Amino acid sequence: MLVFAGPTAYGQGYPPQVNFTAQQDRENMMTQLGIKMLRPGASGDNNSPNRANSDQSLANPYPDYPDPLISKSGKKVSNAQDWWKTRRPEIIEDFEREVYGRVPKTAPNITWHVKITDKEFVGFNPVIAKQIVGHADNSSYPMIDVNIAMTLVIPANAKSPVPVLMMFAPSALPAPAQPPKEDLEKINVALKALLIKSNPELQPVFEKYPAYNPIAAQNTGFNPFAPRPAGDPPTAEQLIADGWGYVLIDPASIQADNGAGLTKGIIGLTNKGQPRKPDDWGALRAWAWAASKALDYLATERMVDNKRVGIEGVSRYGKAALVTMAFDDRFAIGLIGSSGQGGTKPNRRNFGEALENLAGGSHYWMAGNYMKYAASEAVFGSKTANDLPVESNELIALCAPRPVFISHGIPEKGDANWLDHQGSYMAAVSAGSVYKLLGAKDLGVSNDYKTEKMPPVNQGMTSGQLAWRQHDGGHTDAPNIKYFLQWADKLK
Template sequence: MMLRSLLSFSLVAVATAGVAQNPAADADRAAMMRALGITALIPGANGDPKAPDAASTDEATANPYPLPDALRTTDGRPVRTAAQWRDVQRPAIAAIYEREVYGRVPADLPPVRWHVDASDAETIGFGRAVTARRLIGEVADPRPGMPPVRLRMLVVLPARATAKVPVLMMFGPAAFPAPSQPTADESERIDAALKALLAERDPALKPIFARHQAHMLAGPAAPRRFDPTPSVPEQIIAAGWGYAMIDPLSAQADDGSGLRSGIIGLANGGAPRRPDQWGALRAWAWAASRGFDWLATDPAVDATRIGIEGVSRYGKAALVTMAFDPRFAVALLGSSGKGGTTPLRRHFGEEVGNLATGEYHWMAGNFLKYDTKGVSPPQLDASALPVDANGLIALCAPRPVYVSYGIPAAGDAPWLDQRGSWMATVDASRVYRLLGASGVADGDYRNMPMPAVLEARDAGELAWRQHDGGHTDAPNIPHFLTWADRVLKRVR
């Protein structure tokens, strides 16, 4: 670790050591560094285990710093009651996360005006009828020159539900799952109309169509192949839930060069961010909250049982969403790593330097300060962060949260630090217990053995399961849905 601390990024060469070069993003990061008085950053660890600067996977050196005590105030007072947590400690932790880690959302953002762009009656899986609607949320800036932001969301609900249905919102493209296709008769009519219009525009096409009468410009779609493994959407619908796909990239690009556009750019009128302003993770969470606004108006949706889900970087965004929007009832967090459920203080796998350099646009500018120890003022590292993943999970309490990981052998890399996430989840359990809910374990997070792979710790509102798949939460979806119905007291 000492060897790595001697390496640094200068303002000129900030993107040259293990970070993909992007001139616009590099310039934006360099400007933020100047605003903070930072002259260099420590490069992140390398995900290649054979590289000289490979990420550490040594448990003997993994815990140089203890986790901040989520049940002790910054002035050292213990938090012993639910009222203290609600009125004092929770707001304090949330404020630190806003200022130092994820950034603040501007209070004066223009409203989002949703409209249904398209609707379709579809069939998912083996005969499960659904109604799918694609929505567009327009965010128009009254100032001239800034293009509007157009949020995209797809809402899919069971077609034959007899009561309001819970909905799991997921981060991903808002694409129709199984677009309905014209019948053979309808395809023939469309084909005839197309050929007539084209021949009218270009008469030379008429003899071509005559020579190839069997060729159809608009024919029936090829039949879908049967897949015996139910997809995630099919499992959700089969359980009596609906789902919504909120497209995070419709709100904010996943790139530092996009910080002067999207919703962050719109909020600033195209100007650069201030150090305490939001990054992409908070922007994606904001988009999910605006999607919730619309879902809560749909009479077919049970607005008291809307959940949020994400994997990897979107697992981080799902946790941020759950932590800052108390309306979400439940969360499924897949393989979220650092910036999500894994402690930033752990020297294992991904490091603070990876987030501060290659993925700095996810975070507030102030986060860069914690990657300067030994190379630049203000000489801070992860040990100076007054909050960590245990506190972020605790911000969700007592609402139900399901933490999901896979295994390295199947592709859920050690980089994600599954054990570190387990430790943070164990420590967050203390807050759940204080609030009258149940955690995953009772004891010291530093000495608590991890559950075996496939062993679910899901008796209470905070749950954990490591499946035997890779970088996905799909194997945990059926377990999550059963658990969610139980903790949300829903009868199928």
């Protein structure tokens, strides 16, 4: 049974907000598309009869990927002009319609407001940290309020604008500064007086415990004389020490990571609380859109070099980072961590997570039309991944000639086979043909993705604008940060 918003909103002339469960939303989209049945996704349980394939000999039922340099007319793209004017727009159109969805023309304006500006430390380095909120204009549908949460951290000693890496992550200040002892004492004296005024019974309590303070001094845990922990410093420390700033943009403040949230968040706001149409944007495109809006804001920050802003993410946020980079050519560089299906992993590969997993279980990341390619029974018959007009190699190619670093870990440490490292490498190899066409350097190998061999773990391919490195850690890109920075600094 559907649940709607209250009568007050409806009485003001706004359509009542639909509140679907994730299953209801999926079924609604299937009805719109005329799909009667979807093929089940692969199981991560090795004991399941439908377990995900991990046999490379069975991984390529559809070995031929779309060639990013063959136009829809069948013409070979042989120069940059044809790429920019003809082929690239064709690929973008297919990705928007069939895979990630379109950003609506009614997407709202964002008004940015700096809530807090603080002087803090990241490791041993002084920084200026700002908490920033971007309010989406919701005058078209006041029942949905979207406030994008973001943190900006810049080296305090920078003499000129710095490059910045935007990361999909919860928005948090790195080390909020505490008032000095003298100021904290003044706060406690004033607070005790207020508490006693509101409740006189507290006066004998405070007299009995004269040393007690309502606000205790915080232990920041920072000891400049303590030895450094073993291993690499945290990502934020490495960025600041190398002269970069960083941004944390919180995906949860933009669009919920579930199907029930599709009539809420920024997608729900633009649809006035109604269910999506088949080519409407999914969460990945919504997160990417918000990153672009954050880039608009960064152009107003004097100490940010807005021509050198990068985008980073891991796992589902690795998918979002790649989508961001592909659709907004203002982002100068990308670090794409363990992005899997819907990211660098080819849909046509039968290894680990499958297209059917996203179409059935994580449909909210994608456009509704993506579900068609998992249909076993529908008004149009059935479709498979091989019917998709585009592939992940072309998504990477949309970033060319801008630098993209593709990062993975190893299954033994938690970067599971589910992600299909081999397939990700194959897509990068194929995308390299576009980098070469545009005068950039790719991985430094041929573009024959069927024969090129994935390099050993910890052997980076970082001599060009397209880079690859599989580290020996888990489901994170942290072990590759220092290599990313070395590579990015070399490309300046």
